[in-house]
Amino acid sequence: MRYIETLHEGETIRNTYLCKGKRSAETRNGKPYDNLILQDKTGTLDGKIWDPNSNGIADYSEKDFIEVYGEIISYNGNLQMNIKQLRVADEGEYDPADYMPTSEKSVDGMYEELMRYGKQVKNPYLQQVIQYYFVNDEQFIKSFKAHSAAKSVHHGFAGGLLEHTLSVVKFCEYMAGAYPILNKDLLYTAAMCHDIGKTQELSLFPDNDYTDDGQLLGHIVIGVEMLDDAIREIPDFPKKLASELKHCIVAHHGELEYGSPKKPALAEAMALNCADNADAKMQTLTEIFKAKDTKDWLGYNRLFESNLRKTSI
Structure with missing residues (x-):
């Protein structure tokens, strides 16, 4: 089990997460894609399926436990996963307590x-x-x-x-x-x-x-x-x-x-x-x-209306 809080930019992983949210959208060019929110007990992670009609992407629904394969990237200072493969996990393949x-x-x-x-x-x-x-x-x-x-x-x-x-x-x-x-x-x-x-x-x-x-x-x-x-x-x-x-x-x-x-x-x-x-x-x-264990500036935060940083000491 790879918990979300342990993921790093540049990794390619295969793991099972709870599909906390799912929303279909279109690019500016009219190409469909899916926005996902993946969750485990350590937090959430944004996911993107840029080719939802691919053979590697099975049918799934919000609240399903899904096994995903893809790359962890950084976008606007936040980690997200570009998902290449997805399937709904079978009962017994995951422990609900992990999520x-x-x-x-x-x-x-x-x-x-x-x-x-x-x-x-x-x-x-x-x-x-x-x-x-x-x-x-x-x-x-x-x-x-x-x-x-x-x-x-x-x-x-x-x-x-x-x-x-x-x-x-x-x-x-x-x-x-x-x-x-x-x-x-x-x-x-x-x-x-x-x-x-x-x-x-x-x-x-x-x-x-x-x-x-x-x-x-x-x-x-x-x-x-x-x-x-x-x-x-x-x-x-x-x-x-x-x-x-x-x-x-x-x-x-x-x-x-x-x-x-x-x-x-x-x-x-x-x-x-x-x-x-x-x-x-x-x-x-x-x-x-x-979620962001760094002392660098984290960028503008809309909730606090400020750029945030941990104390240096």
Whole structure:
């Protein structure tokens, strides 16, 4: 098994990968070709089939495990594979575990740590929200531990949603200690719940793709609906507190153009937005630098709108 993270420019390889994505296109001259996204547990790799009608290219579909033969090249600073031969692999020729990216950290350990923060919430109503999902709902707990935090960009691996949530809570712990204006109970509860909608927005691996509700509603709307489900089961839940908690979820992306229906209007919502944004960006940089182990300039990155480079020391 040649994992994607070990590939180098100039190599010719034959290996089996998950066909994460497939899209047919045409060159400027009208010649058909296929764009593929190949995946294993270490990452993804763009693939090109410049002659999809060749005898060496068998019929295949997205989500198939495919054996590919071709050359690894560099294009615009990124590795990709020019595929000369392709066939669908037979069951038993591959181990599905090799194709599911997972957190490098202990899922159970992270969940236990997250719950230690949850137990610090003293407000009885907010504590019941945490209990509703993170203690009493076994199906939610299983899904929350297994889900990624995103289809791509950051924490796009099994356990990524939990890892991201824990990191956000830790950022919030610092801010709650540094800024007494923040209500720790509200901030911790909002941080733990800010991405719960992703358990329904995204499907589990190996697909890790948007569900119908994910496409139509998105995780922010789904998350608020999930909070409503919990709040309805908690007698005499204060209406104002419910609105404040839901506002933190609604506003956690910070800007309308980033998918938040409202900008932060509470200090806790602003703190949550800062924590979410910081962890997402630092994890994205971590994954970029891990994929390109070099201290050279990496070229312009559209997400960060900057040329990126590792620190020299």
